[in-house]
Amino acid sequence: MRIILKADDFRADRFTEKVYLYSRYLSIIKDNNICCSLGIIGSACEHIKESTRLYIKELLANKNVTLFNHSYYHFLAEHSSEFSGTPFEYQRDSVYKVQFLIKKLFDYEIKTFGSVANSIDKNTIRVINQCSVFKYVYIYKYQCIEDIKKQVIWLNGYGILEHKEDKNCVNFERFEDLFNEVNEEIITFQMHPGGWNEIDLIEFEKIVKYLKDNKHTFITPEQL
Ligand SMILES: [Zn+2]
Numbered sequence: 001m002r003i004i005l006k007a008d009d010f011r012a013d014r015f016t017e018k019v020y021l022y023s024r025y026l027s028i029i030k031d032n033n034i035c036c037s038l039g040i041i042g043s044a045c046e047h048i049k050e051s052t053r054l055y056i057k058e059l060l061a062n063k064n065v066t067l068f069n070h071s072y073y074h075f076l077a078e079h080s081s082e083f084s085g086t087p088f089e090y091q092r093d094s095v096y097k098v099q100f101l102i103k104k105l106f107d108y109e110i111k112t113f114g115s116v117a118n119s120i121d122k123n124t125i126r127v128i129n130q131c132s133v134f135k136y137v138y139i140y141k142y143q144c145i146e147d148i149k150k151q152v153i154w155l156n157g158y159g160i161l162e163h164k165e166d167k168n169c170v171n172f173e174r175f176e177d178l179f180n181e182v183n184e185e186i187i188t189f190q191m192h193p194g195g196w197n198e199i200d201l202i203e204f205e206k207i208v209k210y211l212k213d214n215k216h217t218f219i220t221p222e223q224l
Contacts, residue, residue, distance in 0.1 A: 025193035039070030042098035114138035
């Protein structure tokens with residue numbers, strides 16, 4: 001099977017904090033020579049350390065990581081979000097602010113979009129279609145997609161690698177049980193390593209080892 005690891009909510013400004021386990025998550029990706037699709041939040045990149053910028057550049061150059069546009073503010077409220085229930089111009093500006101910033105910081109062009117809480121509306125679809133650089137869009141399975149003119153990547157592995165309701169949201173044995181029921185050519189797992197604890201990280205390493213031992217291939221959307 002081909003596997004996409006969709007890692008959300010990467011805040012580059014927190015990268016060097018000890019309690020922020022994203023840096024160790026990315027070390028696991030790098031040390032195992034695999035890849036993940038990293039959802040970067042634009043506003044959290046405005047003032048980052050030079051060491052962080054260089055580290056991310058290295059991950060991008062080694063193809064351990066590709067970035068997806070995961071909003072500028074990561075705004076989410078009860079009845080609206082950065083990409084639903086807001087005006088077209090607001091959504092367009094949010095998308096382009098991230099694109100320009102990432103290009104400036106990392107000399108990198110983001111080709112994939114994944115919304116805040118996977119929530120989109122008609123305005124988002126217009127923005128995505130108009131942004132010629134975008135080639136891929138992550139979509140949660142219940143959303144209507146008729147009008148999207150980009151390649152859709154379904155979040156068909158939702159809830160398999162990470163269960164948000166548990167104290168430890170990653171568990172190898174549960175993963176193995178659920179994964180053995182999967183019959184897909186490509187599966188996309190969503191995760192939020194910035195909210196993980198030490199146990200989640202250990203369980204994730206076991207999952208990576210298991211997938212590698214069973215000869216599954218890790219890819220990013222850009223390799224489709
Ligand atoms: Zn998010």
